[in-house]
Amino acid sequence: MSASLVWRQTTSRINQFYRLTKPRVVSLIVFTAVIGMFLAVPGAVPIDILFLGTLGIALVAGAAAALNCLVEQKFDAVMARTRGRPLPQGKVSVPETLFFLGLIGGSGLFILHQWVNPLTMWLTLGTFVGYAIIYTIILKPLTPQNIVIGGASGAMPPVLGWAAVTGQISPDALLLFLIIFAWTPPHFWALALYRKHEYAQIGMPMLPVTHGDNFTRLHVLLYTLILCVVTILPYISQMSGLIYLVGALVLDAIFLYYAIQIYRRYSDQLARTTFKYSIIYLALLFVVLLVDHYYHF
Numbered sequence: 001m002s003a004s005l006v007w008r009q010t011t012s013r014i015n016q017f018y019r020l021t022k023p024r025v026v027s028l029i030v031f032t033a034v035i036g037m038f039l040a041v042p043g044a045v046p047i048d049i050l051f052l053g054t055l056g057i058a059l060v061a062g063a064a065a066a067l068n069c070l071v072e073q074k075f076d077a078v079m080a081r082t083r084g085r086p087l088p089q090g091k092v093s094v095p096e097t098l099f100f101l102g103l104i105g106g107s108g109l110f111i112l113h114q115w116v117n118p119l120t121m122w123l124t125l126g127t128f129v130g131y132a133i134i135y136t137i138i139l140k141p142l143t144p145q146n147i148v149i150g151g152a153s154g155a156m157p158p159v160l161g162w163a164a165v166t167g168q169i170s171p172d173a174l175l176l177f178l179i180i181f182a183w184t185p186p187h188f189w190a191l192a193l194y195r196k197h198e199y200a201q202i203g204m205p206m207l208p209v210t211h212g213d214n215f216t217r218l219h220v221l222l223y224t225l226i227l228c229v230v231t232i233l234p235y236i237s238q239m240s241g242l243i244y245l246v247g248a249l250v251l252d253a254i255f256l257y258y259a260i261q262i263y264r265r266y267s268d269q270l271a272r273t274t275f276k277y278s279i280i281y282l283a284l285l286f287v288v289l290l291v292d293h294y295y296h297f
């Protein structure tokens, strides 16, 4: 076998393991954790905590995503959106996945415990259990409220970042948690609306499947309203200043516009756009929080 063929096969295998970690979702998760670190202190974040905290959280989040892929491989094989994933495609085996997720998850927890602090390690482990076990295995097949409750684990990363830097949790960190917690339902239900048939196909009790489109559209709107209120709290509590307030109001206004449109004149295209916007929204909101942190007035 030629060296170039071996090289191509090796990189392709590595890429399959990388894909198991849901890299795009996990990068935004890690991004919110990093911003949580910066918001936790007035000055600079110690470089070792920044690096090792980010690495540890990213590894455990990747392991959680890989466990989710393992548990759901039979469902993933059916849905158009997910059937190209490495497990349903047979590109990686179950033992390989278990070994891989154990290795990266274990390394992540070790790094957090040894070089960051035990509190961050325990909170990250709790987040792992929350997503990979409580959400994926218990809640998701059980109730359409799965993502409202399960969303709590997706909302933890800024708290993890905060704990990594300060060794504790503060009310400000909980506000960051609340923002992502309120953001998750419109983020997910926008997608669930235009992917309803795929979820119905696998019998997953997502809100549009169990309660219909109209109910879900109303709930996208209601949770977007809650999100708008929650995003004002950092300004009211004086955690953030005017730059944040203006940024949040603009981002909120656009989200609300989409949510109202979804409620009033639904189309799959609109739901798809709203889902994409939800991701841009969260990324920009956290950027604005950060900018405001350093230019606070």
Ligand code: HEM
Pocket (backbone or CB within 6 Å): 024, 025, 028, 029, 032, 081, 135, 147, 150, 151, 152, 153, 154, 155, 180, 184, 187, 188, 191, 279, 282
């Ligand atoms: C329980 C809570 C959540 C649920 C149920 C959920 C659900 C989903 C689903 C089904 C997708 C489509 C994924 C795909 O097609 O591969 C997605 C995409 C995405 N989610 Fe979430 N999500 C949740 C929480 C979060 C959180 C907390 C973040 C980040 C802070 C996030 C960021 C993203 C991003 C960036 C994408 C786009 C990925 C891509 O383009 O491939 N999600 N989400």
Ligand SMILES: CC(C)=CCC/C(C)=C/CC/C(C)=C/COP(=O)(O)OP(=O)(O)O
Pocket (backbone or CB within 6 Å): 022, 025, 026, 029, 057, 060, 061, 062, 064, 065, 068, 072, 082, 124, 127, 128, 131, 153, 154, 157
């Ligand atoms: C720090 C740490 C341990 C974080 C773990 C939290 C975590 C990885 C949250 C991810 C949220 C996510 C990928 C949801 C996808 O929903 P889904 O799994 O229902 O989507 P799917 O249908 O695409 O599999």
